Amino acid sequence: MEEAAGLIAPAATMIAAMMTAANLGARVTGWGFVVFTLGSLAWSAVGFASGQTNLLATNLFLTLVNIVGIWRWLGRQRGYEDGARRAAERSREAAAPSLFAASALAGLPGSDIRGEEIGKTVDAMIECESGRLSYVVVASGGLGGVDETLRAMPASLLECHADGLVLLMSEAEFAKRDTLGSAAWPACPPRGRGSEVPPGREGGRPGKDVAHVAAQ
Known part of the structure; x- marks a missing residue:
């Protein structure tokens, strides 16, 4: 188990870092935090199996942070983006000016x-x-x-x-x-x-x- 966790942990962490850094929208970022959670749990397993208390404690805390990230991006932010997208789609079919977020x-x-x-x-x-x-x-x-x-x-x-x-x-x-x-x-x-x-507008009040x- 320790060997498998040792392979999963760095791979998941690197993949998740690329997914969140790419800023490709709420869904991709949210799933990046899901992968981060997998990585932090794997690092926790490595820390527990090897007796590295600091590694275990750090990644248990990071798991909680990642869960908050999942809720924020796959829950709340994704809902906002879905609402805006659906409003834009409906506006293109309605007798009204088209909208976009x-x-x-x-x-x-x-x-x-x-x-x-x-x-x-x-x-x-x-x-x-x-x-x-x-x-x-x-x-x-x-x-x-x-x-x-x-x-x-x-x-x-x-x-x-x-x-x-x-x-x-x-x-x-x-x-x-x-x-x-x-x-x-x-x-x-x-x-x-x-x-x-x-001229004269460079510092004008918006x-x-x-x-x-x-x-x-």
Whole structure:
């Protein structure tokens, strides 16, 4: 038993770490915690069989943590995602504007007017007073988030679809837009196909100022 547990424990831990780090949604993350639980129980068995009290105690505690993770991701968070997905599906069949979950914006693929994928959305900025989408930040290039380039896309140049965002420009036009620093996102959306922020608005308060600029 100790030999089998010694094989299962590291394998389960490595697989679970990859599943949770990939951030592929509530289901995958939740099942990652299930595999983590298998690994921590196997490590507990190794600790018990070999008399390593510290290893046993640590992994019994981690088993409790993993159970909380299972409840959070396979229970609560999965329920939220299922509710949002079903609402979006029903909206496409109803005589009403189509919906999609705001949480789904992060990681949503963005394609140019020809349908070629050119990046993925990182996040979106919402106007406080109107509740309207101001702009989204699209990441392109790089590998696994390393050396990627961020650009802001105003809502006026976006079309939302169930399977992603369409940027109303070519890939070449997108590449010409100003890039953003990771901690220097604009306070106001860039206007039209240009990427400049109107003078005097760089430090404007989100909400009224942003809505005023968007209306120009």
